[in-house]
Amino acid sequence: MNRNENRLGGVVTLILFIFIFLPLLAVILNAVLPGLFFGNLEFNGFQVIFEIFERELWYVSLKNSVMLGLGAATFGTILGGLLATIRSKWDYAAARWLDIAVWVLLIAPSFIIAQGWVLFASSEGLANSVLGWSWVTSFIFQPSGLIFIMGLTKFPLAYLTVVAAMEWNVSRFEHAARLNGARPFTVWRTVQLPLSLPAYFAGWTLVFIDTIGDFGLPAALATVYRFPTLPYSIYSAINQSPVRFDMAGVLSFYLVLILALTMAILFVAIKKSKVDFLNSKAIRVTKKKPKRAWLLSIGTFAFLILCLGIPIGTSATVSFMKHLGAGIKLDNFTFKHYIDVLGGANGLDYSQLSILEGLKNSLTIAAIAAIISIILGFIVAYVLTFTKSRLKSSLHVFTLVSLAVPGVVLGIGYIFIWNQKWLEPIGLHLYGKPSLLIMAAVAGAIPYAVRVQLGTFANLSPSLLKAAAVQGASMFTKMRTIILPIVRNTLLLAVLASFGTSVFDLATASMLKPSNFVLLPLVIDEAFEFAKYGYATAATIIGGAIVVLLIIGVQYVFNFIFKKIDQLDRKEGNFVGTNLKDK
Incomplete structure (x- = not known):
């Protein structure tokens, strides 16, 4: 064996x-x-690695990636930790919708979320043409705005990590602090937060890794804002003529090096953290009903509109618009993009x-x-x-x-x-x-x-x-x-x-x-690149709907099959497939 x-x-x-x-x-x-890998075994020395500091595009790509990763990881971890703390303590109506939104953001392709933000915040986007918010364009299309978007998109990684860490609680520590006069915030700051630090480190690392390796955001931004990052510059090096394998190799080396250092920092931080507080007296956290639950629900729904409603809602709206900058009007409403996707050419x-x-x-x-x-x-x-x-x-x-x-x-x-x-x-x-x-x-x-x-x-x-x-x-x-x-x-x-x-x-x-x-993502991305926003969003909606329906249908069929198998097993006395209690 x-x-x-x-x-x-x-x-x-x-x-x-x-x-x-x-x-x-x-x-x-x-x-x-x-x-x-191309028949030339000559060693050109290690100096090519240090050329990244001499070539402007290479250096800017490295700097942008590190800045975006650090900013989004910090903002996303703070945001995810705050929401996780609220979710683990209180039970209110909108809490389940928060969990659903977290999983949607986790599974949804980043380039589709990024395209929704571009359509919302560009000079002809919905923020300017419909709401009259001209300041959104200048806020989003700058490094701090991109950090804001990435933090809103990647926070689920930190959220899930911290929520899992706060599932168990050793109440005697909190009781001791309260007996000594500590207020609830002081208890969180001096007891709960230090015990959860390994989870925060892990969440920060996951957000950083996912952000610095993200290809979707720079790909979506390429049509309206130049912000080269390591992944996008690697892609550009492979897709230009002549192909720049040296550039792609060096930038990939630095990207891998940054990720390796990040993982090493995580392991060291967790190893040095005191996390052995769970014992036989540990209990599961019991969620309480907050006094002003309606305030938490309103705040949660407002946040869900910001992080998920704006990008997805914008894409759905644009898919029915003749012209992006013409606003939401009856004469600007059309099904043409869906007809083009399903049944005819659209000029491209x-x-x-x-x-x-x-x-x-x-x-x-x-x-x-x-x-x-x-x-x-x-x-x-x-x-x-x-x-x-x-x-x-x-x-x-x-x-x-x-x-x-x-x-x-x-x-x-x-x-x-x-x-x-x-x-x-x-x-x-x-x-x-x-x-x-x-x-x-x-x-x-x-x-x-x-x-x-x-x-x-x-x-x-x-x-x-x-x-x-x-x-x-x-x-x-x-x-x-x-x-x-x-x-x-x-x-x-x-x-x-x-x-x-x-x-x-x-x-x-x-x-x-x-x-x-x-391939479907390439059709969507190329249509978006050629400013065919209606076609790109309609293809996204149709493709996404088909994928969701397939997932729901397959899950329903297999759950039905599993249920029938369990019924047959119980009838025949066969324990395979039954749960352990029945066994």
């Missing part, structure tokens, strides 16, 4: 190495050996074939990637939880590293690895083929698939597997008959989440798109 487990651990470790670590290693090597290189073909291709790639990633994630979670494989530490490293690798860096690493001439005779020259898009989507989904399943696997008692092993059950029999029926609902949610996020993955689609291969 141990031999089979070691083999299984070795197989999934090798797969993750090829999918995640190898392209990352290729990017780092290309920074000091620019010709390594778009047609019914392109949008429907792009949607079909994106859905197909996302579905295949979701299935592969969930299978790999299931095996990785099993190896990490129930085996003594020697490669567990390597698996942990690969899954953690993949969380911090931006799609643009992953894309350029795939170009370096899979665009080699010597791979053609053996049929592995994957660059320019849809299979490489599937690999990139799998690499992006694996860390989330693993993390979601680890939480459920941790709740399973090893005694169940030991009892099966005593009866002669093989490793795969235990997976199929014990673990899979118990964690199936988690697997379903992980598959649907991976599918939904992969459909609108703009970064890897932009880097790895095959020629004459249409």
Whole structure:
């Protein structure tokens, strides 16, 4: 059994190495050996790395990324921590809507949220043409405004981290402080906040990593405001003529270096923090009804309009407008953009074939990637939880590293690895083929698939597997008959989440798109780039609605199937698939 487990651990470790670590290693090597992957093994020295401080575009991209990351991480963590504190203490009507909005922002593609803000805040946007707020343009299109937008978009990462940390409470510390005359705010500042600092550090790190590697915001801003960042400059280096692999390699090296330093700081901070306060006297936090619940509800709904209603509501409104700057009037209302998306040309290189073909291709790639990633994630979670494989530490490293690798860096690493001439005779020259898009989507989904399943696997008692092993059950029999029926609902949610996020993955689609291969996010982004805002927003609404309906439909069908299986199991006395209490 141990031999089979070691083999299984070795197989999934090798797969993750090829999918995640190898392209990352290729990017780092290309920074000091620019010709390594193109037949030139000459070492050009390390001076190319320091040229970033001499070339203006490179330096500005680095400075903008660091500034945006630090600002958005700080603002997003403060905002997420404040909301998490309110949510963990009080129970009020709008609290559930806050949770829903957090997950929507977490799953929604960043470039779609950013496009909504651009349409709202540009000189011809709704803020100026409808509300008469001319100051919004000057506020948003500057570094502090971009930090504001990114903080509103990325705060869910800090929110969920802090909420999880505040689930448990050791009330004796609070009681001791109150007995000594401390007021509620003093109790929070001197007791609760210090105990939650590791969660705040983790939330800050996650927001920083997600912000500095974000490709959607600069891609959306490119039409109205020049703000180069490391991910967008890497993309530009690959898509210009001649291709600047040296520039892409150096900028990718600095992006990876910043992310590695951030992760190191997080580990050191958590290691030095005193977090061992949970003991047998710890209790779950009981949420109370606030005295002025209506004030909290009004404030929460106002915040939801700001962070989610403005970008999504603006995109929905613009999809029905003939001209963006003409305001909301009856004579400016039209269904033309939806007709163009579904049934006819719109004056550009778009047609019914392109949008429907792009949607079909994106859905197909996302579905295949979701299935592969969930299978790999299931095996990785099993190896990490129930085996003594020697490669567990390597698996942990690969899954953690993949969380911090931006799609643009992953894309350029795939170009370096899979665009080699010597791979053609053996049929592995994957660059320019849809299979490489599937690999990139799998690499992006694996860390989330693993993390979601680890939480459920941790709740399973090893005694169940030991009892099966005593009866002669093989490793795969235990997976199929014990673990899979118990964690199936988690697997379903992980598959649907991976599918939904992969459909609108703009970064890897932009880097790895095959020629004459249409993808939905590229159609939307290109239409937006050519100022065809009505077409872009209509395509977004239609594509998003189809994805949501597919997710709801699949979830309903499988839940119905699971329910029927449970009924049959109970009727036949078969305990597989029933919950542990029934067993």
